[in-house]
Amino acid sequence: xxxxxxxxxxxxxxxxxxxxxxxxxxxxxxxxxxxxxxxxxxxxxxxxxxxxxxxxxxxxxxxxxxxxxxxxxxxxxxxxxxxxxxxxxxxxxxxxxxxxxxxxxxxxxxxxxxxxxxxxxxxxxxxxxxxxxxxxxxxxxxxxxxxxxxxxxxxxxxxxxxxxxxxxxxxxxxxxxxxxxxxxxxxxxxxxxxxxxxxxxxxxxxxxxxxxxxxxxxxxxxxxxxxxxxxxxxxxxxxxxxxxxxxxxxxxxxxxxxxxxxxxxxxxxxxxxxxxxxxxxxxxxxxxxxxxxxxxxxxxxxxxxxxxxxxxxxxxxxxxxxxxxxxxxxxxxxxxxxxxxxxxxxxxxxxxxxxxxxxxxxxxxxxxxxxxxxxxxxxxxxxxxxxxxxxxxxxxxxxxxxxxxxxxxxxxxxxxxxxxxxxxxxxxxxx
Amino acid sequence: xxxxxxxxxxxxxxxxxxxxxxxxxxxxxxxxxxxxxxxxxxxxxxxxxxxxxxxxxxxxxxxxxxxxxxxxxxxxxxxxxxxxxxxxxxxxxxxxxxxxxxxxxxxxxxxxxxxxxxxxxxxxxxxxxxxxxxxxxxxxxxxxxxxxxxxxxxxxxxxxxxxxxxxxxxxxxxxxxxxxxxxxxxxxxxxxxxxxxxxxxxxxxxxxxxxxxxxxxxxxxxxxxxxxxxxxxxxxxxxxxxxxxxxxxxxxxxxxxxxxxxxxxxxxxxxxxxxxxxxxxxxxxxxxxxxxxxxxxxxxxxxxxxxx
Numbered sequence: 001x002x003x004x005x006x007x008x009x010x011x012x013x014x015x016x017x018x019x020x021x022x023x024x025x026x027x028x029x030x031x032x033x034x035x036x037x038x039x040x041x042x043x044x045x046x047x048x049x050x051x052x053x054x055x056x057x058x059x060x061x062x063x064x065x066x067x068x069x070x071x072x073x074x075x076x077x078x079x080x081x082x083x084x085x086x087x088x089x090x091x092x093x094x095x096x097x098x099x100x101x102x103x104x105x106x107x108x109x110x111x112x113x114x115x116x117x118x119x120x121x122x123x124x125x126x127x128x129x130x131x132x133x134x135x136x137x138x139x140x141x142x143x144x145x146x147x148x149x150x151x152x153x154x155x156x157x158x159x160x161x162x163x164x165x166x167x168x169x170x171x172x173x174x175x176x177x178x179x180x181x182x183x184x185x186x187x188x189x190x191x192x193x194x195x196x197x198x199x200x201x202x203x204x205x206x207x208x209x210x211x212x213x214x215x216x217x218x219x220x221x222x223x224x225x226x227x228x229x230x231x232x233x234x235x236x237x238x239x240x241x242x243x244x245x246x247x248x249x250x251x252x253x254x255x256x257x258x259x260x261x262x263x264x265x266x267x268x269x270x271x272x273x274x275x276x277x278x279x280x281x282x283x284x285x286x287x288x289x290x291x292x293x294x295x296x297x298x299x300x301x302x303x304x305x306x307x308x309x310x311x312x313x314x315x316x317x318x319x320x321x322x323x324x325x326x327x328x329x330x331x332x333x334x335x336x337x338x339x340x341x342x343x344x345x346x347x348x349x350x351x352x353x354x355x356x357x358x359x360x361x362x363x364x365x366x367x368x369x370x371x372x373x374x375x376x377x378x379x380x381x382x383x384x385x386x387x388x389x390x391x392x393x394x395x396x397x398x399x400x401x402x403x404x405x406x407x408x409x410x411x412x413x414x415x416x417x418x419x420x421x422x423x424x425x426x427x428x429x430x431x
Numbered sequence: 432x433x434x435x436x437x438x439x440x441x442x443x444x445x446x447x448x449x450x451x452x453x454x455x456x457x458x459x460x461x462x463x464x465x466x467x468x469x470x471x472x473x474x475x476x477x478x479x480x481x482x483x484x485x486x487x488x489x490x491x492x493x494x495x496x497x498x499x500x501x502x503x504x505x506x507x508x509x510x511x512x513x514x515x516x517x518x519x520x521x522x523x524x525x526x527x528x529x530x531x532x533x534x535x536x537x538x539x540x541x542x543x544x545x546x547x548x549x550x551x552x553x554x555x556x557x558x559x560x561x562x563x564x565x566x567x568x569x570x571x572x573x574x575x576x577x578x579x580x581x582x583x584x585x586x587x588x589x590x591x592x593x594x595x596x597x598x599x600x601x602x603x604x605x606x607x608x609x610x611x612x613x614x615x616x617x618x619x620x621x622x623x624x625x626x627x628x629x630x631x632x633x634x635x636x637x638x639x640x641x642x643x644x645x646x647x648x649x650x651x652x653x654x655x656x657x658x659x660x661x662x663x664x665x666x667x668x669x670x671x672x673x674x675x676x677x678x679x680x681x682x683x684x685x686x687x688x689x690x691x692x693x694x695x696x697x698x699x700x701x702x703x704x705x706x707x708x709x710x711x712x713x714x715x716x717x718x719x720x721x722x723x724x725x726x727x728x729x730x731x732x733x734x735x736x737x738x739x
Contacts, residue, residue, distance in 0.1 A: 088702040092490060113705060117491035202595075202683060258574040260595035260684035390703070399703035407685035410595070421509070428504070 045076045046333045047100040051087030056287055060353035067349070068340050075333050095119040099327035101334040107142040107153060107319040108387040109228070109394060114323075115145045121324040121331065122148040123338060130339050135360045139319050142387060151323035152338040154347060157283040157356040158374030159209060159316035159388075164277045165300035167194060175302045179217075179245070182305040186254050189277050196254045198276035199409075200267030207405035208389030208398065210246070210280050212316050217307035218242045221314035221384030228393040230430030234422040243408065243415050245307060250412045260406055268292065280304070282318065286370050287355055301373050314383030317374075318391060319359065400425040477718065484711035490699070494708070501712035510686050511713070514694040517601050518670070518720070521690060524605045525612060525669035529661045532616025533654075537646075539617070540624045550621065557614035565678030568607035569594060594680050597687035604675050604688060612668050616661045623657030624650075659731075666724055670717070691717045 052061045058081065065077050080100065082090060091103060095114060105111055114120050127133055127149050133140060139153040168175070168185070171192050176182040186196035201207045215224045219238045226232050227239065249255070256276055259267065265288065270276035272292040279285060289299055306313065322341060324334045340346055344362030351358040352366045357375055365375045378385065390398040404418040449456075484501055488494035505511050539550050556564060571578050574592035583590065593603035627650060635649045651658075673692045676682060682689040682697060689697070691713055697703075699710025 085702075089700055089704075096491065113489060113491060117489070119491065202681060204683070258590075258592035258595045261572075261574055261592050395703040395705055399697075403683075403685045406683065410684060 044074055044330075044333065045078060046102070046330055046337060047078045047080065048102045048337075049080045049082060049087075049091075049094060049100040050104045051082045051084045052104065053081055053083045054284075056284075056354055060350045063353060064341070064346065064350050067346065068337055071340065072333075072336065075336070095325050095327070099325035099329075101324065101328040101330045102322055102337055103325055104320060104322045105151070106387070106391050107139065107151075107321050108391040110387070110391040111150060111321070111323070112145060113395070115150055119326050120150045121326045121328065122150055123152065123324060123335065124149050126152065126335050126338050126342075130342060132342050135344065135362055136342060138361070139359050142319055143321065151321040152342050153319045153321045153359045154341050155351050155354055155356045156317045156319040156359060156378075158378055159213070159280070159282045159318075160304055160374070160377070161302050162271075162279045162281055162285055162289070163300050163302065164271060164274065164294075164298060166298045167274060167277045168300070175300070176305045177303075178305050178309070179307045183248065183252060186249070186252055190253055194274070195256045195270065195276040197249075197278045197280065198256045198267045198270045199259045199280070200262030200264045201259045201406045201409060202261060202263050202266075204399075204402035204406055205388075205390055206264050206267070206281075207409060208402045209282070209316065211242070211401070211405050212386060212389050213280060213304045214246050214307070215239075215242045216314045216316070216383070216386060217304060217311060218245055219308070220311040221386065224314070224386060225384075225392065228397075230394075230397070230426050234419045234426055235416075239419060240415075243419070246408070247412045247415065250409060255409060260410060282316075283356060283370055283374055296369060301370050303377050312383035313381060314386060315378055315381045316386045316388060317357075317378055318388045394429055396429050397422075397425060480711045480714050480718075483707055484715050486708045488707040489705040490707045491705075497708065501709050504709065505712055505716065510689065510694060511691075513687060514689045514691045514713075515716075517688065518690045518717075520601055521605060521608075521669040521672050522666065524602070525608065525665050525672075526662075528609050528612035528616050528665050528668075529658065531609065531613040532618075532661065533620050535613065535617040536620035536624060540621060554614050554618055556611040557618070559611075561611070561674040562678055564607055564611055565675045568603070568610075568675075569679045572603055594688075595684050597684055600680055600684065600688040604672070604679050607679065608668070608672060608675050612665060615664060615668075619657045619661045619664075620654060623654045627653045663728065670721060670724075691720075 048065070050057075050061055052058050061079070061081075065079055069075070069077055091105065091114075094100065095103070096119065099119075105114070111120065127136075132152070136143075136153060139156070140149070143149050143151060143153060163175075167189070171188055171194075173185045173188050174181070176185045189196045199206050199210065212224070215227070218241050223232065223238060227234075232239070256267065256270055264281070264285075267279070268285065268288055269292075271279055272289065272294060286299070290296075303313070303315075322338060324331055324338070328334055341350075342360060344358075344360045347358035347360040348363040348365075351363065351371075355366070355368060355371065357365060357371060357378070365371050386392055389402065393401060400422055404422050408415060408418050483494075485496060485498060486494040487497045487500070535553055539546065539553060543549075570576075572580075572593040574580055574590045574595065579593070580590035591599065593599045631649055631653070632645070635645055640649060671692060672690055673696065676688055676690060676693045677696075680688045682693050686694075695710045695713040695717065698706045698713060704710070
């Protein structure tokens with residue numbers, strides 16, 4: 001009996017165990033965090049929780065916190081580093097139980113549950129006092145819920161197509177700008193024995209990125225957002241049009257085989273080895289690709305090609321943010337930190353290390369060619385900027401959607417059944 | 432007749448209430464910490480889970496009463512039936528660990544130089560973490576570089592992406608789970624074999640019993656306690672199959688390797704979870720399934736106790 005019951009309450013532990021395995025190196029940080037929580041924060045002590053466990057974000061935050069300490073020597077900063085995946089589940093626990101003074105998260109719908117539950121503190125005063133509505137104006141929309149501003153954004157990055165420039169040149173393929181050229185490029189690559197696009201859908205979200213772009217290009221930003229808000233049926237002909245475009249790629253053998261077995265990192269391998277030529281990804285893919293030995297001569301970036309010329313080009317550029325939990329103990333210093341984080345020079349520096357784009361319009365963009373390309377592309381975007389499938393769509397819809405996309409990519413013939421299933425989920429989620 | 436040596440039987444005041452009731456109270460006092468923990472961490476949470484399953488709750492905000500709404504939805508949820516089916520497959524196939532463990536134990540139950548090393552090596556998979564087992568098997572199944580597909584290649588068979596194919600994925604994970612579970616059953620049988628009465632074997636030999644007959648009629652009946660424990664731990668192992676699924680496939684592809692335990696975790700706690708009520712409803716169903724087994728287990732215990 002005891003064993004069986006233990007199974008039930010073990011799930012809570014399993015959850016913890018799961019995040020431990022993936023992130024061995026930050027385990028100590030997570031453990032440290034749990035002990036730190038118990039000691040009440042004294043005045044002048046600032047506790048920051050982040051999920052910036054990958055090398056570049058980690059270095060960026062180290063520098064950020066050092067810089068803040070140098071300017072505020074009287075504030076003692078405690079930084080708890082969580083693993084990236086594990087953080088997504090632990091944030092819920094620490095926001096309710098033992099809140100830090102600052103925690104990083106994401107803009108848009110992704111912060112909605114915490115805002116609705118009253119777990120984040122509105123920071124309108126910080127924005128007002130430091131003129132952030134001016135300097136961070138571009139992200140004001142995605143930071144506002146119910147007329148209040150819920151955090152400070154510090155970075156964003158473009159999505160698009162990263163490709164093997166050398167392979168394209170070798171086979172005489174020009175950078176595709178529209179759908180026909182894109183399909184032709186893929187056909188040529190396939191002829192040469194190269195899979196056009198690599199992807200790893202084991203953790204689902206990568207498929208969400210592909211859907212986002214196909215839908216944004218087929219139906220446009222407004223439709224994409226309406227679908228996210230549950231205003232359009234998933235069985236709508238316009239969704240089917242998006243899926244049919246996707247099916248064209250699937251039928252033409254655009255994606256690597258067995259992608260459901262790989263994570264996004266594992267899917268980098270075929271691209272590095274020259275077995276695949278493109279990757280629909282965020283800019284964070286550049287660092288591991290370079291680390292794996294690809295030079296800037298081999299690696300390029302282009303905007304996702306036009307599908308429907310009547311639709312204004314919208315892009316995907318997720319924003320990362322920092323928030324003050326409602327249960328924070330030292331909100332005063334936390335606001336100081338947010339003000340520091342919003343400064344142009346600080347954002348320039350942190351994004352230089354991150355290899356991403358600063359939000360502050362007074363910041364300088366690193367002279368990295370991918371950053372420059374992304375900056376130029378996003379500055380000229382007039383169709384709208386989407387956050388990402390799982391940030392624009394509510395969690396439940398996103399999960400069901402991405403699972404459906406994964407299935408669709410392997411079994412395109414099940415399209416109608418998948419869309420009907422998603423429609424069923426939509427009717428439940430948005431009721 | 433004077434009897435000064437007979438102790439005064441009616442002097443309760445001098446012995447005190449405690450001494451009087453010591454025999455009756457002591458067991459309860461010793462049990463108290465256990466009962467307390469069991470109540471707080473097992474019994475009460477069961478009722479809490481059942482209670483939550485009647486609500487729609489995101490774990491943060493207000494919970495709204497939906498009655499049996501979660502269960503009605505469950506009945507119309509394909510993912511639930513997939514998980515249920517996989518649970519049954521797990522329960523059935525995981526039982527293979529018992530004969531496999533018995534076989535290995537019989538094989539290792541001999542006195543050869545260095546047999547302890549062999550025993551340790553066979554026991555090794557049970558010692559390492561399930562997480563490591565999962566990773567090792569995930570690499571083993573890797574469609575491009577995995578040993579399995581290299582080996583299949585020798586026979587001219589095309590690579591099979593075991594973990595990305597809805598047809599094979601559950602069996603692939605179970606195979607990974609059988610590796611440590613077999614080791615566990617093996618250890619149980621090895622200790623059991625130590626307790627086999629040599630005189631009975633002697634007697635059976637005299638009666639010309641050999642091989643399979645000897646095993647079936649003489650050895651196995653004496654291993655019944657070991658078999659019983661092996662069944663118990665294997666059923667538990669099958670029902671709590673969570674780590675391997677989480678590591679090897681994360682429930683995929685498109686949720687086809689989920690079991691009830693994993694589905695519950697996904698609905699309630701995972702990144703896109705936030706559905707505590709629905710998760711609790713799945714937990715209740717899982718609990719009811721386990722109840723069947725628990726009742727059977729208790730009944731057997733009761734019968735054995737009585738039979739003594």
